[in-house]
Amino acid sequence: MSFLEVRGVSKRFGGITALNDVSLTVEKGEIFGLMGANGAGKTTLFSVIAGHAAPSSGEVLFKGRRITGLPPARICRQGICRTFQIVRPMAGLSVAENVRVAALYGSHGLRPGPQTDAKVAEALAAVGLDDQLETLAGALTLSGQKRLEIARALATGAELVMLDEVMAGLNPTEIAHMLDTLSALRRERGLTFVIVEHVIGALMTLSDRILVLHHGERIAFGTPEDIGRNDQVAEVYFG
Amino acid sequence: MKGIWPTAGVVLAGLALAAPLSGNAYLTGVAFQIAMWIALAQSWSMLSATTGYVSLGHAVFYGIGGYVAVLLVDAAPFPLVLLVAALAPAVFAAVIGLPVLRVRGPYFVILTYGLSELVRHGVMRIESALGSFGRMIFSAPSPEALLWWMVALAVAATLGAWAVRHSRFGAGLAAIREDEVAAETLGVPTARLKLLALIASAIIPGAVGGLAMMRTGYFEPGQAFDPVVSFTIVTMALVGGTDSVRGPVMGAIGFALLSELLWSSFPQLYMIVLGAALIGFVLFVPQGLSGLVDRIAGRRA
Numbered sequence: 001m002s003f004l005e006v007r008g009v010s011k012r013f014g015g016i017t018a019l020n021d022v023s024l025t026v027e028k029g030e031i032f033g034l035m036g037a038n039g040a041g042k043t044t045l046f047s048v049i050a051g052h053a054a055p056s057s058g059e060v061l062f063k064g065r066r067i068t069g070l071p072p073a074r075i076c077r078q079g080i081c082r083t084f085q086i087v088r089p090m091a092g093l094s095v096a097e098n099v100r101v102a103a104l105y106g107s108h109g110l111r112p113g114p115q116t117d118a119k120v121a122e123a124l125a126a127v128g129l130d131d132q133l134e135t136l137a138g139a140l141t142l143s144g145q146k147r148l149e150i151a152r153a154l155a156t157g158a159e160l161v162m163l164d165e166v167m168a169g170l171n172p173t174e175i176a177h178m179l180d181t182l183s184a185l186r187r188e189r190g191l192t193f194v195i196v197e198h199v200i201g202a203l204m205t206l207s208d209r210i211l212v213l214h215h216g217e218r219i220a221f222g223t224p225e226d227i228g229r230n231d232q233v234a235e236v237y238f239g
Numbered sequence: 240m241k242g243i244w245p246t247a248g249v250v251l252a253g254l255a256l257a258a259p260l261s262g263n264a265y266l267t268g269v270a271f272q273i274a275m276w277i278a279l280a281q282s283w284s285m286l287s288a289t290t291g292y293v294s295l296g297h298a299v300f301y302g303i304g305g306y307v308a309v310l311l312v313d314a315a316p317f318p319l320v321l322l323v324a325a326l327a328p329a330v331f332a333a334v335i336g337l338p339v340l341r342v343r344g345p346y347f348v349i350l351t352y353g354l355s356e357l358v359r360h361g362v363m364r365i366e367s368a369l370g371s372f373g374r375m376i377f378s379a380p381s382p383e384a385l386l387w388w389m390v391a392l393a394v395a396a397t398l399g400a401w402a403v404r405h406s407r408f409g410a411g412l413a414a415i416r417e418d419e420v421a422a423e424t425l426g427v428p429t430a431r432l433k434l435l436a437l438i439a440s441a442i443i444p445g446a447v448g449g450l451a452m453m454r455t456g457y458f459e460p461g462q463a464f465d466p467v468v469s470f471t472i473v474t475m476a477l478v479g480g481t482d483s484v485r486g487p488v489m490g491a492i493g494f495a496l497l498s499e500l501l502w503s504s505f506p507q508l509y510m511i512v513l514g515a516a517l518i519g520f521v522l523f524v525p526q527g528l529s530g531l532v533d534r535i536a537g538r539r540a
Contacts, residue, residue, distance in 0.1 A: 050424065076426035088424075090417030101414040104407045105426035112407055156425055 001064045003028040003192055004049070004080075004160055009058030011044050011216075018044040020216045021058070026160070031186060031193045033207030035200070035227070037236065041216040042196040043085060046162055049194075050082040051075040062160070077107045081158035083149035085165045085196075091138030098137050098148055099123050099155045106156025123155040127181055143174040147181070154185070160192045161185075167199040175202060182206060200237075204228065212236070244485050248397065251488075255390045259383040271386045271454060273495045274393040278447050279468070280475045280487035281396035285403050286440035287473075288481035290433060291416035292343060296351030297444055297472050299358050300328035302464035304445025305452040306362060312453070313378055321388065324449035325442045332441035336434040343419075352466065359464030366460055379453035389450050396443045401484045403439065412436055478520050480527020489528040 002025035011019040019041045026032045034042045047053040049060055051072040059068040067075050081102075090098050103110050103119040110116045124130045127147040132140070137148055146166050153161045163182075167175050179202060185191055197203040203210065204224040212220040212233050220230045227233055258270035279297065287293045304324035311320045335354065342350055366372070379385070403409045411432045414422035423429050452458050471494075479490020497516060501509045524531050 052420070052424075071428075072423040073426050073428045076424060082424060084421070084424075088418050088421040090414055090421060092417055093413060097410070097413070101410050101422065101427065102425040104410055105414075105422075105428075107426065109426075112405075112410075152421075152425055 002026065002061075003063060004194070005061040006045070006049065007059050007061070009045070009048055009055045009060065011041075011048060011053060012056045018216050019048070019055070019213075022213070022216070022218050023058075024211050024218075024221075026192060026194060028159075028192055029186070029190050030208040031182075031195060031206050033203045033210040033224075034194065034196045034213065035203060035210055035233075036213035039215070040213040042213055043164060044216075045213070046082055046164055046194075046196065049075075050080060050162065073105070076105075076156055076158070077109070079107050079157065079159040080162065081106070081153035081156045081160075082162040083146070083153060083164055083166060085168065087142065087145040087149060089137035089140065089145045089148055091136065093137055094133065095124065095129055095135050095137055095140065095148060095151075096120055096133040099151050102152040102155035106158065108155075108157040119155055123151040126154055126185060127151045128177075142169050143171075143178075146170070146178070150181070150185075154189075154191075158191075160194065162194045162196075164196050165198060166195070167197055167202050175199060178202075179205060248394075248485075248488070251492075252390055252394050255393075256387060259386060264382070267382055267386055269495070269499055271382070271389050272499075273492055274386070274389040275447055275451060276471070276475055276491035276495055277393040277488050278389065278396040278443050279472045280479065280491050281393070281400045281484070282440045282443040282447075283472045284440075284476055284481060284484075284487050285396075285400050286436045288476065288486075289403060289409060289412035289416060290436055292340065292433065292437075293348050293473070294351045294440070295348045295466075295469050295473060296353075296355030297440075298464050298466055298468035299351075299355035300332070300441040300444035301448035301451070301468055302355075302359065302362070302460070303328040303331055304448030305458060305463040306448075306460070307445070308449030309374055309376060309452050309458040312376060317380055321446045321449050325446040328441040328445035328448075329438050332438045333434070336437045337430065340430070340433045340437060352469065355464065355466060355469060359460060359466075362460040362464065373457060373459040376453060376456050376458065379456055382454065385450050385454050389447070392443055392446055392450070397484060397488060399439070399443070400487070403436075404484060408432065408435070474517055478517065478527055480529035480531075482526065483529050486527050486529040489532070493528055 004026040006022060006024045009019055009022050022045060036042050048055045051070050054069055059066055062078060062080060067078060099120045100116060103116045110119060121130060127150050129144065129147050129151055140148060167178055170178060195206065207224055210224055210227045211218060212227060214236050220227055220233050255270040255274055258267045283294060283297050304327060307327045308320050308324040311323060339350055411427045414427050415429050415433060419429055452463060475490040475494045476487050478494050480486035498513055501512050505512060
């Protein structure tokens with residue numbers, strides 16, 4: 001049984017096919033990369049897995065259980081949490097309050113109290129935001145807001161974290177810092193990640209295996225070395 | 240600064256309860272009005288300040304409670320009448336909640352207003368079909384008893400609003416206000432929480448409506464479901480500030496006192512001055528009275 005299994009998922013918006021019969025399996029503890037140009041269907045695939053969009057056909061299984069069609073909140077409580085390409089901080093709440101919501105409502109379902117506060121502090125420390133607990137989330141830098149989304153995902157108790165372009169818009173120093181954070185999270189917590197990334201260097205460094213999507217179809221799959229040597233990928237990406 | 244608010248609340252409730260001792264019926268009436276608006280604005284804030292779903296139709300809960308109370312007042316003991324007056328709008332909220340809470344922003348505002356008007360006209364039709372053109376109430380409790388009930392409701396609404404804000408439930412509602420999509424991604428069951436907030440915010444206005452009809456001694460649907468009730472609730476909450484539980488209290492007191500004062504001093508200019516005051520508040524004191532007090536206190540500290 002795979003940790004996450006996507007079986008023959010298609011998603012059509014009117015006449016446009018955003019995903020066409022995509023299948024993949026993610027194993028526990030791995031970092032699974034999704035690659036593809038704009039409009040390849042990466043974010044749509046995220047939305048289908050996280051419950052924000054119902055697939056036109058196909059199904060998604062998490063730890064052997066079918067999660068297709070469940071609302072996002074239920075999927076979160078089962079242990080999957082995503083971040084957003086265009087960040088969604090709860091801008092009027094403090095950094096700590098943002099993460100507290102995740103601790104209270106995620107799969108831990110904690111009650112308010114010291115245990116929740118500890119969980120919040122620990123999640124923020126893991127992403128290096130523990131010195132900004134009282135800052136309003138809207139006042140954080142982009143890099144800070146991306147970290148905040150990761151901290152929220154951690155605080156939900158997610159076992160599978162899906163990161164949608166968590167490097168986009170960051171400067172090289174911030175990207176290096178983020179790479180360190182993600183490697184540490186995987187090493188120390190055994191978390192499983194699915195990541196979408198335009199920063200190809202980062203994707204190649206982090207991922208154990210990479211799936212390449214093009215116009216909603218799967219065109220290549222393998223280790224970063226395989227993908228680097230793949231002619232079709234080179235053609236799609238570099239013309 | 241923080242510790243004085245509960246004390247201030249207790250003093251205020253004590254003063255209101257003692258108003259009849261003055262022997263001045265006008266004072267009892269003003270205390271009743273203030274307690275009523277606190278209870279209404281505080282209940283409204285449980286839904287609208289927490290989730291950002293701004294209801295412009297809370298008169299419907301007030302009106303349903305008033306109607307039910309008038310129909311039952313001769314048939315049941317008074318506490319039971321109030322209980323049913325409180326539960327009836329809660330049931331109504333539970334029925335309409337799911338579809339209504341699917342829309343947000345300005346659409347929700349308009350929808351709640353329209354719904355309230357729909358019920359108002361419905362009840363007017365029913366009453367006229369029954370051949371009733373207003374119902375007199377002969378068995379209402381004394382003005383003092385009504386005041387005490389109303390103060391109890393104001394206290395209950397304030398404590399309730401405080402409890403909501405400081406609970407897990409309140410954290411979920413705040414997340415919905417900030418970003419509903421992010422909230423559900425973090426496991427917040429948004430549809431359920433919104434419905435519960437709507438129901439919670441409908442209960443006390445129902446009982447308030449019952450007491451208000453008893454106080455006037457007369458029920459007429461056009462008045463019981465008057466949209467001005469909804470407008471006044473929103474105005475008071477905005478004037479007071481929606482960031483804290485003391486906001487609606489300050490707004491209700493400030494607004495009610497101001498209108499009493501204007502009414503007695505400038506009867507011709509009353510509404511004009513009140514309107515100007517409201518505009519001034521929205522433009523220059525967007526955090527409301529409670530925010531203003533915090534700012535002044537912060538400057539001193």
